[in-house]
Amino acid sequence: MPPLSPAVHSVSAAAASSAFLYSYCRCKTQKTIAFLWNNGAEHEQRHYPNSFQDQGMRVGDEAVAVETDSYPIIQLRRTDPTGELTEVVCLESDLQDGQMLEVEVGHHSVLVTRSDGKYSAIGNQCTHYGAPLSKGFISGTRVRCPWHGACFNVQTGDLEEFPGMDCLPCHKVQTRQRARHFSSDICCQFNLSFSLLKVRIQNSKVYVTVSKKNVGHEKRIKNMAAAMPGVTHTVLLVGGGAASLICAETLRQQNFGGRIIMVSRDELLPYDKTRLSKVMNVESDSIVLRRMEFYHQYDIEVWLRKEALAVDTDKKTVTFNDGSVQSYNQLLISTGCRAKGLDVPGMKLNNVKMLETPEDARQIHAACLGCNVVLVGTSFVGMEVASYLIDKAASVTVIGSSELPYQNTLGPEIGRVTMMMLSEKNIRFFMNDNVIEVKGVDGKVKEVVLKSGKVIPADVLIIGIGILPNSEFLRGSKIQMDSKNFVTVDKHMRTNVPDVYCGGDLATFPLAMAKNRMVNIGHWQMAQAHGRIAALNMLDKRTELNSVPFYWTVLLGKTMRYAGYGEGYTEIVMKGKVEERKFLAMYIKNDEVIAAVSLNFDPAVSAIAERFTSGKVITKKEAHVRMQVVWIQTVRHTVSVHVRTTPTCKQQIPQTHAAFWDI
Structure with missing residues (x-):
């Protein structure tokens, strides 16, 4: 028999009633030996009957040896006839409440979290631009993306805060108690001292089950209804941007069965406008948010190259530039803004x-x-x-x-x-x-x-x-606008006219984190939030807007992230060095932090955004004191995993937890 080495060797343990194969590997420390079962031995096989069995193991399952500095884990990769894959991903003691761990199950990146003693598992890649959520910030039952601030429920995978369109796949999690002794006859067969092999594992293992249909699919469209025959209630969405699209999807997610019409002056289906200034040679097809098949599937009518000319709120109709008139039961206005030109000679020249x-x-x-x-x-x-x-x-x-x-x-x-x-x-x-x-x-x-x-x-x-609001077609209506011709709404995105809502860049709205100050914020994330809140209130699900503005800008491949509303700040508290291009700045007004921006300082802004969302105040004194110590702390633990696909393959799995004032 070859000497023990870090490589994995397989050994047969064929009992009369169950033909199990197991293998053993030795840790680099030469102090711990982990045993596992394997249904397909590729190396030397030996017969050691009735040595020990894992009562949870079945014929056809695959096992993977997991090596750590202090204990062996027998990682089970279970193949289920129903098309599911189950693996042990960690021990229960590996995670504390409020921590998260990135693991792989069937080559699928999974985020395992623990909250109030309960484990959850969702996809690890943000559905917006694919950021690893394990590097973000977890608070309670939701995790916030480190790049652009999107939030997901860790128990359901649902998207709770924008940007983004889709939810994450959610996986089943189980914990099972295991307690084993390796028998002395195995020690004799291996010619090793019993003290070396006397290992007891007494800890619940955490199992994650992934449906094979989800492997390779990092996004999940939330369940939606379609139109119901005979339902004539019509929601008219004027504008083809983020607010309108999210409004339409939210209505269908809430099982609205009426007619939905989205009208856009664009030639293109709703698209990701944030990319226009970052990748200017982008192909239109690559930035479209939903394909036409999606709109057909969920009975969302999309009228392109059509512009509103007038709104009659008494008759509940909208007149368009082609002479058509469409009636509505409820109306969302989200026509956005246009670029402001220079008022100087020569503006009509080419280029x-x-x-x-x-x-x-x-x-x-x-x-x-x-x-x-x-x-x-x-x-x-x-x-x-x-x-x-x-x-x-x-x-x-x-x-x-x-x-x-x-x-x-x-x-x-x-x-x-x-x-x-x-x-x-x-x-x-x-x-x-x-x-x-x-x-x-x-x-x-x-x-x-x-x-x-x-x-x-x-x-x-x-x-x-700068920009100008696209609100000229509202001037003859009863819809209230402010001095700059932006439409004013309340916390429910309602205008002063019943059944008329407004969202996106065109809306002036009360910002909760700014003590309900009326603001106009032309951010993609905020427009999506407007659309969702408008839809919920159309359905009488009274919901107030509580989103924290989150913005990002890219210069030379470096991203600055901004959260909050900093207008009127009087002081800046800085951590890091701006000249070194690694910093976190906090903006102070009336002795409170009202906004933050960072460069190369993730996930600080996401943590601060979550603090704002919770309604907790960050005082000026607190900011100064915390800045001088380890104010935002990122703790990383690394577990080395021997993956059986190649016996010497190692994967480093970081565990990240950001602590921020007991959010």
């Missing part, structure tokens, strides 16, 4: 661009290749476009009316470092300046003249100086 649609993005990409580009505006979108064009345009020049980018929203320190990041890539900045004229030759942009007198060569001019 003056504004970014609104996927076609705009592709045209900007094509027009800028090898050309001199001038970009007006230092908003988040404008800076993303500048970053995208660095290695594509011959030159990129940014014109800003403030002293620094993001000066009002993120503060001078962060504005300065972001400007430095782009300047290092040869982007030029002309700040505290404005465009007064655009000059052209043969109908095309040639030069941009600034208020300071500077003249900048330009082949392409991109305008990104």
Whole structure:
């Protein structure tokens, strides 16, 4: 018999009543030996009858040796005739309440969590952009994505906070008590001392069962109804963005059986608008949120290339630009905003661009290749476009009316470092300046003249100086708007007119975390939340909006994450060093933290967002004190797992838990 080694050897233990095969492996420490059963021995086989049996093992099951520094785990990979796969993923003592562990079951990444002594298992990849949730923040029964703040219920896999469209697969979890002694005859057969093999495992094992149909599928569409024959109740959704789509889906998820009509002026089905400034040559098909088959399956009518001209709230009708009139029982208005242009001579020249649609993005990409580009505006979108064009345009020049980018929203320190990041890539900045004229030759942009007198060569001019609400068609209606022509709503997304709701960029709404201050926030995540709340209240499921704004921006492949509402802040508490491009900034107003932004500091912003969601206040004093110690702590434990697919294969499984003021 070959000597023991870290490799796995298989040995037959064929009892009269059950033909079990088991194998043994030795840990690197040479102090522990783990035994397991295996239905297919690939190595040397020996006959050791009735040595020991695992009463939970069946013929046809596969077992995997799991090696740790302190104890052996016999990991069972059970194949079920019903198409399920069961594996031992850890011991019950491995996780405490409020902790999570990333494991693999059948090559499927699974997040195992523990809350109030109860184990749960869901898919580990966020359904938005695939972030590992194990690196996020867990609070109670939900986990928040470290990248963009989406939240999932760890017991159901349901999406509880946006962004994102889909839920996660949810897996069965069981714990079983195991207590074994390795018998002395095995020791004799192996010619080893009994003291070396005398191992007792007395701990509940955690088993996760994955349906084979879920392997390779990291997303799950929540169950939805379709229209019911004879139900004439009509919900009309004017606008083809995030709010309308989520409203439609939420209605069907809540078993609404009436008619749903979504009307959009776009030529494309609802798509992910956040990608337009980040990947400008994107193909339209790759950013569509749902295929037409989806809308057909759930009886959601989609009318494209159609624009609302008027709303009659007395007759409950909407008139469109093709002359058609559609009646409604309930109406959601989510027509969004459009880019604001410059009011200077030369704006009608060719190659003056504004970014609104996927076609705009592709045209900007094509027009800028090898050309001199001038970009007006230092908003988040404008800076993303500048970053995208660095290695594509011959030159990129940014014109800003403030002293620094993001000066009002993120503060001078962060504005300065972001400007430095782009300047290092040869982007030029002309700040505290404005465009007064655009000059052209043969109908095309040639030069941009600034208020300071500077003249900048330009082949392409991109305008990104703000937005205007698409609310002109409401001016003759009874729907109330604010001084900037945004539609005002309450916590339930209701306007002042019964059965009329508004959501998305067009809405001014009370923000719960800002003491119900009326705000307008043009964020993708918030628009999705508006759509959900509007749908629930249409169905008389009285639900108030309680979402915390969560935004992200990408520069040179680095992502800054922002949570909260920082308008009017008076002080910034900083952790890390901005100049090293690894920091967490907290914005203070009235001695309370009202917002936070980070770069290379995950999952801090997700933890803070969860704190805001819970309604707990972070005081200025608390922020300062916590900043000076280990204020946000990430604890990682690593378990080495011998996976049987190749005997020497090792997989490192990190266990991450972020602790933040006892959330």
